Amino acid sequence: MTDDNLLDRALVRLEDAASHLKIDQDVLEKLKYPRETTKMRLLIRMDDGSRKSFLAWRCRYDDTRGPTKGGIRFHPDSTIEEVETLAFWMTFKCAVMNLPYGGGKGAVRVDPRTLSKSELERLSRAYIQAFANIVGPNRDIPAPDVYTNAMIMGWMADEYSQIKGEVSPAVITGKPIALGGSLGRNDATARGGYYLVRHLAGELGLSGSRSVAIQGFGNAGQYFAQLAAADGNKVVAVSDSNGAIFKADGLDVDKLIAGKTSGKRVADLAGELGAQVISADALLAVECDVLVPAALEDMITPDNAGTIKAKVILELANGPVTPDADTILAERGIVVLPDILANAGGVTVSYFEWVQNRQGYYWDLEEIHARLLKMMEREGRAVWDISRDRGVSMRTAAYIHALGRLSTAIEAHGTQPFFAS
Numbered sequence: 001m002t003d004d005n006l007l008d009r010a011l012v013r014l015e016d017a018a019s020h021l022k023i024d025q026d027v028l029e030k031l032k033y034p035r036e037t038t039k040m041r042l043l044i045r046m047d048d049g050s051r052k053s054f055l056a057w058r059c060r061y062d063d064t065r066g067p068t069k070g071g072i073r074f075h076p077d078s079t080i081e082e083v084e085t086l087a088f089w090m091t092f093k094c095a096v097m098n099l100p101y102g103g104g105k106g107a108v109r110v111d112p113r114t115l116s117k118s119e120l121e122r123l124s125r126a127y128i129q130a131f132a133n134i135v136g137p138n139r140d141i142p143a144p145d146v147y148t149n150a151m152i153m154g155w156m157a158d159e160y161s162q163i164k165g166e167v168s169p170a171v172i173t174g175k176p177i178a179l180g181g182s183l184g185r186n187d188a189t190a191r192g193g194y195y196l197v198r199h200l201a202g203e204l205g206l207s208g209s210r211s212v213a214i215q216g217f218g219n220a221g222q223y224f225a226q227l228a229a230a231d232g233n234k235v236v237a238v239s240d241s242n243g244a245i246f247k248a249d250g251l252d253v254d255k256l257i258a259g260k261t262s263g264k265r266v267a268d269l270a271g272e273l274g275a276q277v278i279s280a281d282a283l284l285a286v287e288c289d290v291l292v293p294a295a296l297e298d299m300i301t302p303d304n305a306g307t308i309k310a311k312v313i314l315e316l317a318n319g320p321v322t323p324d325a326d327t328i329l330a331e332r333g334i335v336v337l338p339d340i341l342a343n344a345g346g347v348t349v350s351y352f353e354w355v356q357n358r359q360g361y362y363w364d365l366e367e368i369h370a371r372l373l374k375m376m377e378r379e380g381r382a383v384w385d386i387s388r389d390r391g392v393s394m395r396t397a398a399y400i401h402a403l404g405r406l407s408t409a410i411e412a413h414g415t416q417p418f419f420a421s
């Protein structure tokens with residue numbers, strides 16, 4: 001993501017939602033800009049004895065509703081615009097789910113695949129050394145994102161605890177279970193999205209067994225396939241960055257995941273699964289009930305939106321549908337369940353992790369699933385009702401829902417009239 005206008009494009013959603021609400025201008029003035037973005041250079045020792053520096057950022061977009069929350073990405077194309085846009089999305093995602101958080105995000109411009117494990121550990125620890133006064137259990141709580149994982153979160157939590165001189169697991173979520181991570185975090189994003197579709201199935205015209213196509217077969221895509229198949233749905237097509245496969249009567253998801261785990265690409269598995277290799281664009285156009293973008297942003301554009309045959313699009317990825325494509329999909333009657341709601345299961349279970357760390361008492365998996373189900377259904381229903389009552393898309397409804405909460409909090413912080421007249 002390198003587009004300089006990325007945040008401007010994201011702000012279109014804010015303006016759209018604001019046009020449906022009576023919002024104090026002060027609220028919009030606060031939400032139009034990130035509160036603070038800190039840039040640092042991380043200088044680490046490489047294995048060969050040389051030193052190398054990497055650009056790093058942490059953005060706290062808005063903290064009106066609580067400490068800021070959002071992942072840290074390690075990616076060679078990361079930019080400040082991307083970090084700030086992702087932090088904006090987190091602000092709205094936390095508000096949609098009514099989590100007591102604002103939005104944040106961080107990144108290091110690095111290709112982690114070029115680093116050894118010890119270099120990666122030094123870089124992760126350097127990030128926390130640089131941002132130790134910005135992050136904190138009551139201030140800003142990072143989590144994994146693209147190319148970061150539980151191991152990296154464990155190093156970061158350890159570094160923070162060493163700097164502060166006390167064990168502070170609640171500073172970061174997505175940690176290994178042994179270091180205070182929560183059960184149920186691995187599949188939380190997919191599970192939350194799955195609970196949402198299942199809950200609204202009647203309203204979405206998805207009765208009985210459903211067929212699903214999944215773009216991107218990584219963490220979110222694989223867990224979604226597993227949950228859908230276990231419930232009797234057909235996964236008819238999947239893709240990764242190297243290609244796509246299709247099978248009208250449903251792919252064997254367990255074999256597919258086993259093949260991917262062994263390092264194969266989905267296209268390599270076509271023969272074994274009796275599937276047909278198709279192009280990346282053809283995946284978007286397959287006959288199915290639910291299309292699940294679970295890869296990257298900006299994948300559904302005006303160039304391919306007209307070919308989509310699904311009834312419903314569930315955005316497990318962040319920002320997979322461009323605003324222009326959204327308009328085309330709406331005209332064609334295709335319902336988009338928007339990212340800030342559809343993939344919010346991940347941050348919701350991260351919130352559970354933080355709560356468990358703070359209370360020092362840990363829940364079992366059934367409790368995690370029950371709490372996630374309740375929250376996805378409650379907020380999904382609220383967004384659906386706004387969409388139906390106001391005649392707006394689910395995306396606009398989700399932003400209205402979030403903006404209502406944000407504006408109430410911002411006004412409560414001091415924009416309400418000083419004296420009642």
Ligand SMILES: NC(=O)c1ccc[n+]([C@@H]2O[C@H](COP(=O)([O-])OP(=O)(O)OC[C@H]3O[C@@H](n4cnc5c(N)ncnc54)[C@H](O)[C@@H]3O)[C@@H](O)[C@H]2O)c1
Pocket residue numbers: 147189215216217218219220221239240241242280294295296297316317318343346347
């Ligand atoms: N994992 C989470 O908890 C979580 C939470 C919220 C949002 N998301 C979002 O979901 C998306 C996927 O995240 P993930 O954790 O599953 O990442 P991942 O890296 O595990 O998987 C991404 C998958 O997308 C594939 N891919 C890349 N380019 C592609 C292309 N052009 N066409 C088809 N497939 C392509 C990759 O091969 C890989 O299989 C991202 O947008 C991420 O921000 C993830």
